[in-house]
Amino acid sequence: MSVTGKKIGRLDIRLVRGDTQRVGGRWRKRNLTTGQITPVDLSAWKGTLELRSPDGREQWxxxxxxxxxxxxxxxxxxxxxAFTAADWDVRRTGQWKVAVRHPxxxxxxxxxxxxxxLSD
Structure with missing residues (x-):
């Protein structure tokens, strides 16, 4: 049996300063023999959202x-x-990702x- 993860496509998001927001992702696997797609149980995993600078070098x-x-x-x-500090007056765009790690x-x-x- 051969199983592979589903390719993750890019998703661009808009964040609004002063609003509560939810950002996330979903992990599913496809069985290459049967074509069946099943979700991965992430209940024991740890996840993290990162917002980075436009070139990805700085984690903001x-x-x-x-x-x-x-x-x-x-x-x-x-x-x-989250984005009320003065730094966010000039941090208006960048890269984001949600990554998970099994402990x-x-x-x-x-x-x-x-x-x-980021918009106001």
């Missing part, structure tokens, strides 16, 4: 994902106060990524 924000589900979702809640095996996987724009 990180948030642990509070919701890790048995049907493949990692969801990070961004509080309304026992150390396996890592990016399950969501793209570019973000």
């Amino acid at each position: 924000y990180t948030q642990a994902c509070a919701t890790m589900t048995d049907d493949g979702y990692a969801i990070c809640d961004v509080p309304a106060t 026992l095996t150390g396996e890592r996987k990016t399950i969501g990524w793209g570019y973000w724009t």
